[in-house]
Amino acid sequence: MTDAPILIRSVEVLSDDWATLKKFTFDYRRRDGTLERQVRQTYDRGHGAVILPYDPERGTVLLVRQFRLPAYVSGHPGPLVEACAGLLDEDDPETCIRREAQEELGYRLRDTESVFHVFMSPGSVTERLMFFIARYSPDDRIGQGGGDRHEGEDIEVLEVSLEGALGMIDEGQIVDGKTIMLLQHLKLKGLMRASAHP
The missing domain is CATH 3.90.79.10 (Nucleoside Triphosphate Pyrophosphohydrolase)
Structure with missing residues (x-):
């Protein structure tokens, strides 16, 4: 783990049509210093x-x-x-x-x-x-x-x-x-x- 609050472990594209839906698995460093594995999705349609x-x-x-x-x-x-x-x-x-x-x-x-x-x-x-x-x-x-x-x-x-x-x-x-x-x-x-x- 680096000084960054997260370390991305994997990225999966779930959909790539009008916009792109991705699933991220990452390690998140909590404020108390412990590591936690999390999974989130992002919806990207541009700015x-x-x-x-x-x-x-x-x-x-x-x-x-x-x-x-x-x-x-x-x-x-x-x-x-x-x-x-x-x-x-x-x-x-x-x-x-x-x-x-x-x-x-x-x-x-x-x-x-x-x-x-x-x-x-x-x-x-x-x-x-x-x-x-x-x-x-x-x-x-x-x-x-x-x-x-x-x-x-x-x-x-x-x-x-x-x-x-x-x-x-x-x-x-x-x-x-x-x-x-x-x-x-x-x-x-x-x-x-x-x-x-x-």
């Missing part, structure tokens, strides 16, 4: 980026609504309201999220700002998600959005007030973690003016 565009003049944000099978089979019957997001593939996070904003939202975003880079479900998922915000205005709209039909996307674009979106969290209409984090970030930073927008 991603998410963005929340906001219009400080009108007090609005852009969100999407789409069907998510994992949420559905976990008891959420309707589509999820989320911030625009996507996998990096071969791109850097900023390039990825600008592309996703055009495909999903129909907006060309210029001044993106990175706010944090986090693991969303570190107990089993290897993905790190880069969070962005960006100012937008109606003049930045270049298309209808809706996502990539060839990838099975069927995305509805929503423009709501920040206060309205925060109310949707309270009412259980927004249950997506990354979206809640970005909405609360905007509120805590005081980046928005009050708005009468619904």
Whole structure:
């Protein structure tokens, strides 16, 4: 055993389809110094980026609504309201999220700002998600959005007030973690003016 807290003994690929599921067997050194054999699985689908565009003049944000099978089979019957997001593939996070904003939202975003880079479900998922915000205005709209039909996307674009979106969290209409984090970030930073927008 080295100074590292674990020594990996074996790695088995259980599935390699849309994502890769691996089974790890490793020795873990506990804080009291004893060794313990453990087995865990990791789900690797790559890293991603998410963005929340906001219009400080009108007090609005852009969100999407789409069907998510994992949420559905976990008891959420309707589509999820989320911030625009996507996998990096071969791109850097900023390039990825600008592309996703055009495909999903129909907006060309210029001044993106990175706010944090986090693991969303570190107990089993290897993905790190880069969070962005960006100012937008109606003049930045270049298309209808809706996502990539060839990838099975069927995305509805929503423009709501920040206060309205925060109310949707309270009412259980927004249950997506990354979206809640970005909405609360905007509120805590005081980046928005009050708005009468619904």
